[in-house]
Amino acid sequence: MSTKKYNVGVIGYGWAAAAHIDAINATGLAQVTAVYSSRPLDSAALSAKHGGNIKAYRSVDALLADPDVQVVDITSYPSQHCEQAVAAAKAGKHIILEKPMANSMEEVQRIVDAAEKNGVKGCVCFELRFSGQMESTKALIDQGLLGDIHYGEVDYYHGIGPWYGQYRWNIGKKDGGSALLTAGCHALDGLLMCMPGEVDSVMSLSTKSKSAYFTPYEYDTSAVTIVKFKNGAVGKCAAIVDCLQPYYFRTHLMGSHGSLLDNRLHSDRLKSDKSKWSTLSMKMCDSGDVSDHPYQSQFEAFFKALAEGREMPLTSFREALRTFKVIFAADRSAAEGGRPVKVD
Numbered sequence: 001m002s003t004k005k006y007n008v009g010v011i012g013y014g015w016a017a018a019a020h021i022d023a024i025n026a027t028g029l030a031q032v033t034a035v036y037s038s039r040p041l042d043s044a045a046l047s048a049k050h051g052g053n054i055k056a057y058r059s060v061d062a063l064l065a066d067p068d069v070q071v072v073d074i075t076s077y078p079s080q081h082c083e084q085a086v087a088a089a090k091a092g093k094h095i096i097l098e099k100p101m102a103n104s105m106e107e108v109q110r111i112v113d114a115a116e117k118n119g120v121k122g123c124v125c126f127e128l129r130f131s132g133q134m135e136s137t138k139a140l141i142d143q144g145l146l147g148d149i150h151y152g153e154v155d156y157y158h159g160i161g162p163w164y165g166q167y168r169w170n171i172g173k174k175d176g177g178s179a180l181l182t183a184g185c186h187a188l189d190g191l192l193m194c195m196p197g198e199v200d201s202v203m204s205l206s207t208k209s210k211s212a213y214f215t216p217y218e219y220d221t222s223a224v225t226i227v228k229f230k231n232g233a234v235g236k237c238a239a240i241v242d243c244l245q246p247y248y249f250r251t252h253l254m255g256s257h258g259s260l261l262d263n264r265l266h267s268d269r270l271k272s273d274k275s276k277w278s279t280l281s282m283k284m285c286d287s288g289d290v291s292d293h294p295y296q297s298q299f300e301a302f303f304k305a306l307a308e309g310r311e312m313p314l315t316s317f318r319e320a321l322r323t324f325k326v327i328f329a330a331d332r333s334a335a336e337g338g339r340p341v342k343v344d
């Protein structure tokens with residue numbers, strides 16, 4: 001593997017960007033050398049704050065024309081993702097793309113097509129796939145401790161009210177999109193990681209809290225989706241951004257040999273007592289704070305894959321496309337009052 005470090009240009013300089021920059025630099029495999037923001041930023045101040053030598057750009061085109069940048073990291077508003085990602089692909093840059101990839105299926109497909117046409121690789125920030133909780137969950141599934149999973153629930157509960165920085169743009173349909181797109185996508189993606197079978201169809205219903213905190217939202221902020229898999233299994237995903245409670249990323253999986261509820265397990269393969277849970281030690285996804293997210297492990301996996309000329313594991317554009325197809329079908333179902341919608 002090459003020992004050369006990738007130079008990364010970050011597009012957007014908000015909350016997620018700051019966590020990304022530290023995570024990228026901490027991989028030891030890449031370094032942030034450019035930042036684009038609509039606000040005027042000072043190169044020397046950016047370099048002093050984050051380390052290294054960072055050039056500030058006021059134009060995305062100028063950053064994309066920088067021949068020293070090999071990877072672009074898009075952390076802008078969701079409505080800007082498609083145009084910026086397609087331009088980055090055309091400029092021959094590999095792409096880290098924050099979720100949601102974009103707020104329409106047509107735009108997500110354009111991003112994936114542009115990357116494939118221009119021979120660049122992608123990484124979508126479904127970083128929870130690299131979390132301790134999801135890695136342990138996947139490991140025990142792969143070792144057969146749950147047997148064949150016939151039913152699973154992965155849910156996202158996180159109140160995004162006026163106390164939260166993203167609220168200013170998240171309340172609008174243009175950037176927030178839907179409860180699934182803006183945040184619940186992590187849970188739907190987690191469900192598809194735990195239940196990797198092909199999806200047949202989805203049914204979804206949505207509603208909204210009566211709390212004044214959530215009145216400004218232009219879309220329903222609670223949605224529940226039932227996923228029917230082609231192998232007969234059933235999954236459920238609640239995406240709730242209007243709750244008043246601590247952040248909770250909930251997993252409950254049931255199979256022919258046992259069950260997992262968050263970090264609590266019973267498996268008849270371990271001959272344990274099924275009237276009591278056994279608790280597993282794992283680092284839980286228990287915070288919406290970007291500084292707690294496992295970006296570093298995810299970006300390490302991306303840069304290693306780039307150096308080896310292959311797609312990254314778990315969160316490549318193609319893998320994430322599968323999740324977004326289910327999300328857009330679910331949102332269509334909710335818009336049509338819960339009518340089942342086929343996923344192709």
Ligand SMILES: NC(=O)c1ccc[n+]([C@@H]2O[C@H](COP(=O)([O-])OP(=O)(O)OC[C@H]3O[C@@H](n4cnc5c(N)ncnc54)[C@H](O)[C@@H]3O)[C@@H](O)[C@H]2O)c1
Nearest residue numbers: 012013014015016017075076077078098099100125166290
């Ligand atoms: N994967 C995750 O878990 C996760 C977590 C947080 C955010 N995100 C995603 O990252 C992207 C950015 O979200 P964020 O939390 O960084 O939002 P943010 O509001 O901090 O930044 C969003 C955009 O606004 C710009 N911005 C911020 N403050 C500004 C100001 N004062 N004036 C002008 N522009 C300003 C930023 O440069 C950025 O382009 C979104 O797509 C979001 O969904 C993902």
